[in-house]
Amino acid sequence: MRNHWSGRLGFILAAVGSAVGLGNIWKFPFITGNNGGGAFVLIYLLAILICGLPILMAEFVIGRHSQCDVVGSFSTLTPKSTFWKGVGWLNLLAAFIILSYYGVVAGWTLDYLFKSLAGAFGGKEPEVIVGMFGELVTNPTKQFIWFSVFMGLCLLAVISGVKKGLERWNKVLMPTLFILLFFMAAYAMTTSGAKEGIGFMLYPDFSKLTMTGVLEAIGHSFFTLSLAMGAMITYASYMDKNEPIYPMAIRIAFLDTVVAIVAGLAIFPIVFSVGLKPGAGPGLIFKTLPQVFATIPFGAVLAVIFFILLAFAALSSAISLLEVLTAFMIDEKKVNRKKATIFMTIAVYLAGIPSALSYSVLGKVKLLPGMEVLDSLDYIASNFMLPIGGLLIAIYTGYILDKKISQAEITEDGRSSLAIFSIWFFTIRYIAPLAMVIVLLTKIGLIDI
Ligand code: PHE
Secondary structure: OOOOOOOHHHHHHHHHHHHHHHHHHHHHHHHHHHEEEEEHHHHHHHHHHHHHHHHHHHHHHHHHOOOOOOHHHHHHHOHHHHHHHHHHHHHHHHHHHHHHHHHHHHHHHHHHHHHHHHOOOOOOOOOHHHHHHHHHHHHHEEEEEEHHHHHHHHHHHHHHHHHHHHHHHHHHHHHHHHHHHHHHHHHOOOOOOOHHHHHHHEEEEEHOHHHHHHHHHHHHHHOOOOOOOHHHHHHOOOOOOOHHHHHHHHHHHHHHHHHHHHHHHHEEEEHOOOOOOOOOOOHHHHHHHHHHHHHHHHHHHHHHHHHHHHHHHHHHHHHHHHHHHHHHHHHHOOOHHHHHHHHHHHHHHHHHHHHHHOOOOOOOOOOOOOOOOHHHHHHHHHHHHHHHHHHHHHHHHHHHHOOHHHHHHHHHOOOOOHHHHHHHHHHHHHHHHHHHHHHHHHHHHOOOO
């Protein structure tokens, strides 16, 4: 018998663990602030409703019904089609590529956690703190050490299986993350930057919302829910038949969104309280925030709290990807879990070496014009593999998979009514694919906005 979650909570925490990642903590707050605050939040909520949530439910239908890994899911549900099995492979490949560079970035969070534990920021000049980041990413030895430690942690979590590994780890990681995040947000509200920070995140300035912002909201809505990378299909394959799909999906999407918004409310006030500007991407986390921690009261403690929560967010997301790969080995190649986990960790580790060396030994290598290896892989995965995967999953459940299967999966708990199924089916057939196609065509440059 396939291993299952011990209950609803175990599944929800694991799925939220996968969804809540670095994307929530630095990407969402930043794109929100830049795209008109509250106006962007409204569009983002809409994107979650019309794209993220329906595709999340589609992945739950696929995984739960087939009770298989991501490749096996497609070949079990549509045995005659090699094309759809190929889509399973595309999801698997996305998980593999993303984990290979995400593990490197996650390693940086561990380095910063140790720096903050050692009180490395206190009393340092801003230039010195900014320099620490460059020193870390250009140092191959440090890159290897932290990448190895991080992948080792992922291995430990996945090797013990669904209940004893994934579930147990997430039951510690997620509640700790929530508590630390809310604590930090409460602290942020007491600082002098509270008003400016809240305004930056939530004040709806529609004049700043552009079409690019709308597309960014759609793209982010499925990156943040870990869609099109096999994670939700695999996690749903460990779900019991009697668990209701829709109520679970909506809770996961809700918690993921709350964490993203609260992260913004925790970060911006303290950045503004010392008169700094929030930088973009990794700069915000690894350069700006440490400067803030160096000056504010209790900064040393806050730094530890922040980097623990960042490392936990990264770890719970990364283990969901390692599980995608491990489940594939177990189900398709009939290897036992121990061997499968070790094999896949090593494979991802080897594939991650170029990313780990992106800014040092391989600094001159640009896979895409002007982009180092790590940035190029992120660009290809987030901008092409995920939207294409999302589109194909929507088409699959909307047009290819027997409607009776999805209807039974979504309504059989007796609580999600036929109306919910009908709304979902309409969205997955017409609205979500349209949104994805527009995102993709703009990325390729076929439509100009
Ligand atoms: N949902 C994650 C996030 O928001 C995306 C992700 C999932 C990345 C799994 C890597 C691994 O960061």
